Amino acid sequence: xxxxxxxxxxxxxxxxxxxxxxxxxxxxxxxxxxxxxxxxxxxxxxxxxxxxxxxxxxxxxxxxxxxxxxxxxxxxxxxxxxxxxxxxxxxxxxxxxxxxxxxxxxxxxxxxxxxxxxxxxxxxxxxxxxxxxxxxxxxxxxxxxxxxxxxxxxxxxxxxxxxxxxxxxxxxxxxxxxxxxxxxxxxxxxxxxxxxxxxxxxxxxxxxxxxxxxxxxxxxxxxxxxxxxxxxxxxxxxxxxxxxxxxxxxxxxxxxxxxxxxxxxxxxxxxxxxxxxxxxxxxxxxxxxxxxxxxxxxxxxxxxxxxxxxxxxxxxxxxxxxxxxxxxxxxxxxxxxxxxxxxxxxxxxxxxxxxxxxxxxxxxxxxxxxxxxxxxxxxxxxxxxxxxxxxxxxxxxxxxxxxxxxxxxxxxxxxxxxxxxxxxxxxxxxxxxxxxxxxxxxxxxxxxxxxxxxxxxxxxxxxxxxxxxxxxxxxxxxxx
Amino acid sequence: xxxxxxxxxxxxxxxxxxxxxxxxxxxxxxxxxxxxxxxxxxxxxxxxxxxxxxxxxxxxxxxxxxxxxxxxxxxxxxxxxxxxxxxxxxxxxxxxxxxxxxxxxxxxxxxxxxxxxxxxxxxxxxxxxxxxxxxxxxxxxxxxxxxxxxxxxxxxxxxxxxxxxxxxxxxxxxxxxxxxxxxxxxxxxxxxxxxxxxxxxxxxxxxxxxxxxxxxxxxxxxxxxxxxxxxxxxxxxxxxxxxxxxxxxxxxxxxxxxxxxxxxxxxxxxxxxxxxxxxxxxxxxxxxxxxxxxxxxxxxxxx
Numbered sequence: 001x002x003x004x005x006x007x008x009x010x011x012x013x014x015x016x017x018x019x020x021x022x023x024x025x026x027x028x029x030x031x032x033x034x035x036x037x038x039x040x041x042x043x044x045x046x047x048x049x050x051x052x053x054x055x056x057x058x059x060x061x062x063x064x065x066x067x068x069x070x071x072x073x074x075x076x077x078x079x080x081x082x083x084x085x086x087x088x089x090x091x092x093x094x095x096x097x098x099x100x101x102x103x104x105x106x107x108x109x110x111x112x113x114x115x116x117x118x119x120x121x122x123x124x125x126x127x128x129x130x131x132x133x134x135x136x137x138x139x140x141x142x143x144x145x146x147x148x149x150x151x152x153x154x155x156x157x158x159x160x161x162x163x164x165x166x167x168x169x170x171x172x173x174x175x176x177x178x179x180x181x182x183x184x185x186x187x188x189x190x191x192x193x194x195x196x197x198x199x200x201x202x203x204x205x206x207x208x209x210x211x212x213x214x215x216x217x218x219x220x221x222x223x224x225x226x227x228x229x230x231x232x233x234x235x236x237x238x239x240x241x242x243x244x245x246x247x248x249x250x251x252x253x254x255x256x257x258x259x260x261x262x263x264x265x266x267x268x269x270x271x272x273x274x275x276x277x278x279x280x281x282x283x284x285x286x287x288x289x290x291x292x293x294x295x296x297x298x299x300x301x302x303x304x305x306x307x308x309x310x311x312x313x314x315x316x317x318x319x320x321x322x323x324x325x326x327x328x329x330x331x332x333x334x335x336x337x338x339x340x341x342x343x344x345x346x347x348x349x350x351x352x353x354x355x356x357x358x359x360x361x362x363x364x365x366x367x368x369x370x371x372x373x374x375x376x377x378x379x380x381x382x383x384x385x386x387x388x389x390x391x392x393x394x395x396x397x398x399x400x401x402x403x404x405x406x407x408x409x410x411x412x413x414x415x416x417x418x419x420x421x422x423x424x425x426x427x428x429x430x431x432x433x434x435x436x437x438x439x440x441x442x443x444x445x446x447x448x449x450x451x452x453x454x455x456x457x458x459x460x461x462x463x464x465x466x467x468x469x470x471x472x473x474x475x476x477x478x479x480x
Numbered sequence: 481x482x483x484x485x486x487x488x489x490x491x492x493x494x495x496x497x498x499x500x501x502x503x504x505x506x507x508x509x510x511x512x513x514x515x516x517x518x519x520x521x522x523x524x525x526x527x528x529x530x531x532x533x534x535x536x537x538x539x540x541x542x543x544x545x546x547x548x549x550x551x552x553x554x555x556x557x558x559x560x561x562x563x564x565x566x567x568x569x570x571x572x573x574x575x576x577x578x579x580x581x582x583x584x585x586x587x588x589x590x591x592x593x594x595x596x597x598x599x600x601x602x603x604x605x606x607x608x609x610x611x612x613x614x615x616x617x618x619x620x621x622x623x624x625x626x627x628x629x630x631x632x633x634x635x636x637x638x639x640x641x642x643x644x645x646x647x648x649x650x651x652x653x654x655x656x657x658x659x660x661x662x663x664x665x666x667x668x669x670x671x672x673x674x675x676x677x678x679x680x681x682x683x684x685x686x687x688x689x690x691x692x693x694x695x696x697x698x699x700x701x702x703x704x705x706x707x708x709x710x711x712x713x714x715x716x717x718x719x720x721x722x723x724x725x726x727x728x729x730x731x732x733x734x735x736x737x738x739x740x741x742x743x744x745x746x747x748x749x750x751x752x753x754x755x756x757x758x759x760x761x762x763x764x765x766x767x768x769x770x771x772x773x774x775x776x777x778x779x780x781x782x783x
Contacts, residue, residue: 006627186483220664457494464495464631 001041003250004200004467011038016257020184027181028151031159031258038160039123046122049087050158056084057132058153061139065146077140081133088129091121096326124164126323128157130290135171137294144172152178159260161251165244167265167286174260182259191441195253198440201459203246204467206427209420210239213413218387221400224413229401231417236383237271237376238424244284252439264439268431274371276340279379287323291316310346314338324386329394333385340378423462495631509556510567510604514574516645517552521577524551527568528584529559531715534760536582537770539648544774549580553644560588563604565695572706581703581710582740582773585731587723644766651767663755671759672750674718678731679745686725693730700738711740711780716749716769717759740776742769 001008015034022030039047060080067073095116102112135153138144147153156174182188217224217232224232248265255262267273267282280288299312314335321334355362384394434443444452517525526536533555542549554567568583610626644651677683696712703710712734718724731739746768748754754765761769 184481186481189484223664453494456491457498460491460495460631461498464628467628 001038003247003254004203012254012257016189019258024181028149028155028178031178032151032155035155035158035160035163039158039163042123042164046125049091049122049125050128053084053087053128053132054154054157055150056080057135057157058147058150060084060136061146061153064136064139073140077136080136084129084132084136087122088125090117091119091125093322093326127166127168128163130168130287131157131171134168134290134294138171144175147171147175159255161254162262165247165251166284167248167251167263168290169263169286173263177260185259188256188259191439191445192253192255192257194441194444195249195256195439197456197459197463198444199246199249199253200463201246202242202249202427205462205465206420206423207239207242207246209416209423209466210235210242213416213420214239214387216413218397221397222403224400224403226401226403228413228417229397229403233384233398233401234377234380235420236387237380240383240386241266241271241283242427249440253441256441264437267436268434269428271376272372272428274368274375276337276344276375276379279375280337280341287320291319295319306346310342313342313345317341327389329385329388329390332391332394333382336382336385492631499631508604510559510563513552513554513556514567514570517554517571517575520550520552522550522552522575523577524549524580524582525554525571525578526551526582526584527554527559527564527571528556528715529564529586530555530557531586531717531760532559532582532584533557533644534756535715535766535769536773537644537646537651537763537766539646540651540767541770541774543648544771544778546778547580551580555584558604559584560586561692562588562695565699568699569702572702572708578706578708580777581708583699583710583712585712585714585727587719587726663752664758667758668717668750668755671717671719672745672747674721674724675714675716676745677724678714678718678728679741681732683728684725686729688729688733689726692726693733696730696734710738711777712738713740713742713773716761716765719759737781740773740780742772742776746772 001011011034015031019027019030036047039050057080060076060083064073064076064080067076098112098114098116101114105112135144135156139146147156152175153171155178156169156171159169159174162169214232214235217228221229221232245266245268252262252264263286265284265286267285270279270282273279273282296312296316299315300309303309303312315338317334317338318331319334320337321330321332324330324334352362355367361367381398384397385391388394388397430440430443434440444455447455524538524542526532526538533553536553536555538551538553541551554571556567559567564584564586568581572578572581607629700710712731714727714731718727748768749761749765754761754768756762756765
C-alpha cells in the first residue's frame with residue numbers, strides 16, 4: 001500500500017475513525033493490528049522478521065533492565081546489539097560482503113565456498129533495527145524503564161507511518177505518547193491532512209518529475225548536452241530532499257491524525273546551508289542524531305585528542321554511507337562526507353583568520369551566498385556517487401558535463417527541467433516561511449482563509465495534473 | 481467531525497467545479513481525429529499508436545498509390561489495443577466513405593492483467609466505456625485510477641508535437657529539425673533485432689492472445705460487411721520482446737490478404753539520420769516508410 005494512493009487515504013480515514021471510537025485501552029492494539037496489516041500489504045513473508053526483532057528487543061530490554069551488575073549489563077547490551085543487527089547484516093550486507101570476499105579469494109586462486117543469499121532485504125529493516133537498538137541502549141543507560149507490555153514495544157517498532165522509511169524514533173517519545181492517547185481534535189486531523197497534501201505535492205510534482213528527468217540523463221549521459229547534465233547533478237540534491245522529506249511529511253501527518261507527534265526529519269531549507277556541518281544538522285536528522293547518540297558519543301567518551309575525534313567522525317559518516325546501501329558508491333559517498341566535515345572543522349580557525357585578513361565579513365550575506373553556492377555544488381557532485389554503483393561510473397557521469405551536443409532545444413527533458421525549476425522556486429518560497437522546528441501546517445495555519453484554500457486547491461490540481469495514475473508511486477528511501 | 485466533513489465536501493466540490501469546463505469544452509486527441517475523419521470524408525485511414533502518427537505521411541502516400549486514396553493518419557500517442565479496436569469499429573460505423581483501413585499491430589492488451597479492456601479506457605478518459613465494461617471487482621482494482629481520473633484536469637492530453645495530416649506541397653516543404661537526434665543505440669539495436677524476427681516463422685512459439693485474436697476477427701468481419709479493405713501492419717521499432725511475443729502469433733495466423741508486408745526490417749529505419757527519438761522516425765524516415773507502405777499496397781492483391 002503506497003503512501004500516495006487512494007487506498008492509503010481510505011485506510012487512514014478508516015483507521016483514524018475507529019481509533020477515536022475505541023476506548024483508550026484498546027487503541028494500542030488497534031494501531032498495532034493496522035500497522036501489521038499495512039506491512040502485510042507490502043511483504044507478508046517478512047512480517048516474521050519484524051516479529052522476531054520486536055520480541056528480541058522486548059526480552060533484551062527486560063533482561064538489561066533486570067541486571068544490576070554494570071559489567072554483566074554491558075555484556076548483555078553488546079550481545080543484544082549483535083543479535084538485533086544480525087538480520088540486517090544477513091539481508092542487506094551479506095551478498096556485498098560475500099562478493100568482495102570472493103574477489104579477494106580469487107586473487108589467491110581460491111573459490112569462495114559460500115553462495116549468495118537469495119532474499120531481498122525486508123522493507124524498513126534498517127529503520128526498525130535501529131529503533132530496536134536504541135530501545136535496548138536507552139534501557140541500558142537508564143533513560144527508560146523496560147516496557148512491561150509487549151504490544152507497546154511492538155507498536156513502537158511497527159507503527160505504520162514510520163515503519164518503512166522512518167523517521168527513526170526514540171522509544172521514550174513514542175511509548176509516552178502511546179501510553180497517553182489524546183482525544184479527537186479537529187486541529188490534529190487538519191494538520192495531518194495539510195502535511196499529507198504538502199508531502200504528496202513534493203513527491204509527485206517535484207521528486208518524481210526530477211527522478212524521471214534524471215533517470216533518462218543518468219542512463220545515457222552521452223546523449224545529453226552539458227547543461228542538462230549539470231541540472232541532473234544539481235537536481236540530485238533536490239530530488240532526494242523532496243522524495244524523502246515528502247515521505248517524512250506524510251508520515252508525520254499520518255501520525256498527527258492519531259495525536260502522535262513524530263520527529264521532524266529535515267530542515268525545510270537544508271539545501272541552502274552555508275556549511276556541510278549545518279547541512280548534516282538538518283538532513284535526515286533522526287539518522288544522524290541516532291549515530292551521534294549511539295556511536296559517536298560512546299566512541300568519543302574520555303577522548304582528549306582532536307585527531308581521535310576526527311577518526312570517530314569518519315567512522316560515523318562511513319556508517320551513514322553503509323546504512324544507505326551495500327555498494328562501494330555509498331561507502332565512498334559516506335567517506336567523502338566524513339572527510340569534508342573533518343576538513344571543514346579542522347580549518348575553521350584558519351579560514352576565519354584568512355578571510356579577516358582580506359576584510360571579508362564572514363557573517364555577511366554575500367559570504368553566505370558564496371558559501372552556499374560552493375557547499376551546494378560540492379554536495380551535488382557527491383550525489384553522483386550516491387546514484388551510481390561504482391565510483392568510476394560517478395566520475396564518468398560528472399565528466400560528461402563537457403558534452404556539447406546540439407540537441408538541447410529539441411529534447412522534452414529541457415522543457416521538463418524548466419518547469420521543475422519553477423516549481424522548486426515555489427517550494428522554496430513556502431519553505432522560507434515555515435518556522436524552525438515546525439512543519440508546513442504551522443505556515444498554512446497562519447494564512448488567511450482565501451490564501452489557505454488557494455494553496456490547497458493549487459497543490460491538489462498540480463498533483464492531479466502530474467500524477468501517473470498507471471504507475472505505483474515508490475519512495476527512494478524504501479531501498480534503504 | 482462535522483467541520484471536517486463540511487470542509488472535505490467543499491474541497492472536492494471546488495475540484496469538480498474546476499474540472500467541469502474541461503469536461504464540457506475539451507476535445508482530446510481521439511475525439512479531435514474522429515471529427516476530422518468525419519468532416520473531410522477520407523476513404524483511407526491509418527490507425528495506431530504514436531509510431532503510426534510519426535511514421536506515415538498521408539498526402540505522400542496518396543501521391544504514390546495507384547488506387548484513388550484520400551488518407552488520414554489516426555495515430556495517437558499510447559493508442560494501443562483495445563482502444564484502437566474501438567476507434568476502428570467506430571470509424572467503420574460512422575464513415576460510409578471509408579474504403580481502406582491500415583491497422584497497426586502493437587502490444588498493449590495485457591497491460592493490466594485481468595481487466596484488459598480498461599487500461600486504455602482510463603488512459604483516454606473514455607468513461608462511457610469504463611462504466612459499461614467495469615464490474616465490481618474491476619472497480620476495486622482500478623479505484624485509484626477512477627478517482628484520480630475523475631478529478632484530473634485534462635488540459636494537456638492533445639499531443640501537438642507533430643501532425644502529418646498536411647497537404648502534399650507542405651510535405652515537400654517540411655524541413656528536418658536542425659538539431660540531430662541522438663538515439664539510444666542499445667534500444668534501437670534491440671528493436672531492429674525484434675523487427676527482423678517478425679517474419680521469422682521459427683520465432684518463439686508464444687501462445688496466441690485469444691482476446692486479441694477475437695478482436696481482430698471482429699474487425700475483419702465488420703470491415704467485410706461494410707466492404708472495407710482492412711490491412712494489418714507492423715511499424716518499425718517494436719518496443720519490447722513482450723510486444724513481439726504478443727503480435728508475432730497474430731501476424732503469423734493472419735491471412736495473407738489482410739497483411740501489408742512493409743520493409744520494416746530495412747536497416748535505414750534504425751539510424752540517427754532517420755530518427756526523431758528512440759521510438760519514432762523523423763520526416764526523412766517517415767517519407768521512406770510511407771513509400772514502402774504505398775508500394776506494398778500497390779503490389780497487394782486482394783484475393
